[in-house]
Amino acid sequence: MNSGKVPVNVLKRSVLRQLKNKRTEIADSAGLGADCAVFAPFSKGQMVTCVQEGVVELQCENDLAEAEREDLSVMPMRRIFQKCANNLAAAGAEPVAAELVIFLPETVEEPELKALMEEAEKAATDLNIQIIGGQTRVSSAVRQPIATATGYGILSEAAVTQASAGKKLAGQDIIITKWIGLEGTADLATRNREKLLERYPAYLVEEAAAFDRYYSILPEAATAVKSGGCTMHDVSEGGVFAALWEMAEGAGVGLTIDMKKLPLRQETVEVCEFCNVNPYELRSGGSLIIANPEGTAVVEALAAEGIPAVIVGRFTDSNERLILNEDEVRYMDRPQRDEIYKGV
Structure with a gap:
């Protein structure tokens, strides 16, 4: 794919359509033409946030993925979400939502992006986290997909x-x-x-x-x-x-x-x-x-x-x-x- 924002048709087909898990705490998610997510009002407790990033493992058999398999800084997308959820839980919060930013090399094709998003959605769903927005960009400065998940949790009044x-x-x-x-x-x-x-x-x-x-x-x-x-x-x-x-x-x-x-x-x-x-x-x-x-x-x-x-x-x-x-x-x-x- 070419450098810049992922094309709209690719965004709709291989990113947004993969996001299915919903939570009542989220009133409105970010999407095409909407850059912000909205949390539903809650009267008790506090919002907690954390960030987890990582070099992401591609789920394909191209030369780059094979070469990076020996690099222990590379991790599956599911582990990024799990680490984010763990950080929130260690703060005493219930993980609720996450924003996901992905930077891709120009060598990545749409099926690989779709596979990454499917893995991200599965990881989020397993943790009952709703992916509420983010960014997906292609850059010639990137040689391996890099993902950043910003997690949001709710700390109950008792936990505070x-x-x-x-x-x-x-x-x-x-x-x-x-x-x-x-x-x-x-x-x-x-x-x-x-x-x-x-x-x-x-x-x-x-x-x-x-x-x-x-x-x-x-x-x-x-x-x-x-x-x-x-x-x-x-x-x-x-x-x-x-x-x-x-x-x-x-x-x-x-x-x-x-x-x-x-x-x-x-x-x-x-x-x-x-x-x-x-x-x-x-x-x-x-x-x-x-x-x-x-x-x-x-x-x-x-x-x-x-x-x-x-x-x-x-x-x-x-x-x-x-x-x-x-x-x-x-x-x-x-x-x-x-x-x-x-x-x-």
Whole structure:
């Protein structure tokens, strides 16, 4: 396609016709000749917004897609929406809507754009998010599709009150849901499948590659909100150490973590050892950090919903950020570049 706005007939046929999911919170969506969406009035709660961008994986077999498949900065469209929804849920909000901006290279043809929009709509529908507008442009400066999703959520009045009560982190238990390193493990296992199969049984490699089924943190975030007084942060780029540092730094507090309690799947251990990466500094989408004064009660509430969770330490009123590993005590480093980029 030529540089500039996508032609009107292409926009109508391959973009707008793919958008089917609707929510009552949206009074009017953006569309042809209408550049703004309108939210229906709501009397309680607050609007929450976040942005998630990424280089998008094409669902076709051209040379460019084949070349980019080894680039771990490339991701499926569905993961962009999931990350956006996770960010909203970690803020205590219910994901409602998203705007989607896509920049395309001139090499992309209309069927590929339609496939991207079908994938985006499926991802949004699975999360019950309505795509309410955006932009689709072609540029000679772009060599791989780039997408940005701006998500909108509604924070209930109760969640607003709870969030305010939970801002003082010192003295609160640190809870981690599911397992760390899930996202990175899936990416590395998919990328290195053939090499891994030379060392490990097929069931282990296939299970590791399928960890993307755990990416959503919406169920545990909803349970935490019901438990009251929780502050949450999703674990993503940089891994669990980066997420913990960011929470402590943002609140101006310290922390103490028992490294032996950080939850790891055996598949993650094996894949990380093979790829020579540190699982504690590896993409961990699918895991949520929850801070709460009564951590045991939150863990029990999560267990009742079938969600694994464990208390791994506490936030403290000092400036020290400590990692305990049996008799060894060391200071937590500032967040480093994600280990995914070191994987073989």
